[in-house]
Amino acid sequence: MPKATIRDVAARAGVSTATVSRALSGARPVSPEVAELVRRAAADLGYSGNGIASALRRNRTDTVGMVVPSIANPFFTALVESVEHALQDAGQQLFLCSSRSDPALEAQRLRSLVARQVDGIVISPVHGTESTEAVAWAARELPLVQVDRYVTGVDSDWVGVDDDTALRLVVDHLAGRHVRSAAFVSSQLTNSSTELRLAGFQQHTDRAGIAVEDGQVLLGEYSIAWGRTAGERILRSAHRPDAVVCADDLIAFGVLQACHDLGLDVPGDVLVTGFDDIPYAALSAPPLTTIHQPQEQIAAEAVRLLQRALGREAGPPTRIALPPDLVVRQSTGR
Amino acid sequence: MPKATIRDVAARAGVSTATVSRALSGARPVSPEVAELVRRAAADLGYSGNGIASALRRNRTDTVGMVVPSIANPFFTALVESVEHALQDAGQQLFLCSSRSDPALEAQRLRSLVARQVDGIVISPVHGTESTEAVAWAARELPLVQVDRYVTGVDSDWVGVDDDTALRLVVDHLAGRHVRSAAFVSSQLTNSSTELRLAGFQQHTDRAGIAVEDGQVLLGEYSIAWGRTAGERILRSAHRPDAVVCADDLIAFGVLQACHDLGLDVPGDVLVTGFDDIPYAALSAPPLTTIHQPQEQIAAEAVRLLQRALGREAGPPTRIALPPDLVVRQSTGR
DNA sequence: TCGTCAAGAGCAATCGATTACATTCTCGTT
C-alpha cells in the first residue's frame, strides 16, 4: 500500500488538489464545510504530505544545517541543543553535521547541505584559514552565520564570546589571588578564538605583571589527553608556575589529572582555570574555575541573524561578541 | 543571479538534460568526451544540483532521522556520533532531533521526519508506553530501528546492551569486594532499559546474598542533580549500605558529590558504580567503576539493520542485545 | 433588473532532476 498523496485525498473529498492544499495549509480561504471534508479525508487516509515535493515547489525546506567540529565536545553539544531549541520556535528543523575537525570533511558537509537546499547554515569552522574557501563558497550560496569561531576573509555574520574580555577576567582574578607566574595551554593556533585567547592571555598577564616563562605556552589540541601531557610538562619544569590557564575545560581537566598524578594540590600548589563552563566543570576534583559562555544567547542571536538574512538580501555582515562571565570555583582557591 | 540548474548545464554543454544527469551521476555510460564537456560546463556554472528535486524523483533522500531523548547526555552524544560515522560509509546523512524527554515533542519530531521523507529512523524512545503510539505509527511508515531503549508492543528492530548481564557483572564485582548491602538509584521506570536494570539488580543481589533494605531503591531521573539528592538520602539513612549502584553515570556523579558533601570516602566508606562509561567517568573523583556500552557496535548494527530494511520489505524484527563490559576503576576499590 | 465584486473552487503550469522509451549510429555477422 503506497503512501497517500494529495491526489488521493482530493479524490476522496471530491475536490481538487488545489483545494486540499489550501485547506490543509490555510494559505487561502476555503469554506468551512469543505475544509472539514478535506481534513476528514486526510485523516482517513493517514495522509501526511510530502515535504520533498512541497520544498521543491516552494523553494524552501524549513531546515537549517549546522556544522560543528565535534559532537563529543560538551560545549558544542550545548550549543547545538540551544540552536535546535531556538529554531523550533521558528518552525525549522536542524540538520546536524560533524566535521570531525577535518577541513576536507567540513567542505564535503557544506556541499552536501547546499545540495540539499537547506535554508541557511550555522557553522563553527574547524580552521581559521583552511576552512575559508569552503565557508566562503557556502556563504555565497546561502545565508550563513558563524558561531564561536570564525574564518578570516569571509563577509558573514558571526556570533561568539568576547575572548579578550574573558581572558582579562581570568587574569585579573588570578592576580587577585597573588599569582606571580602563569602558563597557558591551548590548541594549535588554527582558528580565531584560539588566537584571541592567547593574545588576551599575553596582553593581560603583561599588564598585570604576571610572568610567563619561555616554553610555558603549549599548543596542542582541545582534548583531555593533550591537557594531561602539557600539564605534566609544565609542572615538571624547573620554574613551576603559580597558575595554569587553559583555553578550554577539557584541557583543564587533563591538567587537573596531571596535578593529581604528580601529587600536586590544587589550589594549594597550583591554580588551574578552564574556558566554556561545560556541565562537568562543576564536578571535577576540585571544581573548576572557568569562563561561562552564554550559549543560549549565542544560539538565539545566530538564529535571529539567519532569519533576518532569509528575509531580505541586504545588510552588511554583523559581528556580535557577547560578554562572558567568570565562574569562580575551587580550582583557584577555597 | 539564480542558481544554475541542470538545464543551464545542458545548454552550455550543448547536450540534453538526460545526458547531463547521466554524466554526473554515472548512472548510464556516456562517451568520455561528452562527460568531460559536461563536467566542465557544470564547473563553469558552479552547478551543485538540487537534492530536493532529485529526492522527489528518486523517492529517496539518502537521509536518516535520529531521535534521542537528550543531546546533552554524553551517552547519546557518543551514540549519535557513532551513527553519523556509520551512515557516512553508506553515503547517508543524519537528521538529528532531540525529544527532550517529552513524548509529545517526540511524536512531533517523528511526524516531521516522516513528512520530510527520510529513508529511515533510528530512535531511542523517551517512554516505554507513552511513546508507543508514535513509534508504532512511524514504524509503519518507514524502516525504523530502536536503540538502547525500546517501547513495548512495536515490532521493530532493536539494538542495545544486555542489561541483565551488565547488572550481573556489577553485582558480582561488588560481591567480590565483600559488599553485604547495596542501594540502587535510577530514573522512574518509564522505559525498557531502566526496568531491566532494576530487575537485574534485584535478581543478582538476591542471588549473591547482598541485602537491599526497604527504601534503598530510589527512582528519579537521569541527571546529576537527582543523583545528588538520592545519594544524600541514602547515605544519611540509618542503615547506610556498603555500595550504591547507579543506573547511569550522571546519577553516579551526583552520588559521588553527595559522598563528598557528607565527608564520606569513596571507596573507603562506600562503593559507587555507574553505567554507560561516558568519557568523564574516568575523570571523576574518584574515577568511576562502570559498565562500558559498545556504542560504535550498537550504531553499526543499527545502521546495518536499517540498510537491510531499506533493501527488501521482508524479515521479522531482529533484537540484538550486545554484551557489556565492566570497567573497574577506583570508586570500588584501590 | 443589471452590473460589479468578492469569495470559493478548479485547471494547468511549475519546481529540477531522473528515467522509460524512442531514436540514431556503428559494428560485426552471415
Added chain:
DNA sequence: AACGAGAATGTAATCGATTGCTCTTGACGA
C-alpha cells in the same frame, strides 16, 4: 548487403505539492 545487437543520446513523462490565472456563483448597490 541486410540484419541485429548494443552503445550513445534525446524526448518527454514523471515525482507530489503549490499557485497564478480563470471561471462560477451569489450578494449587493444602483
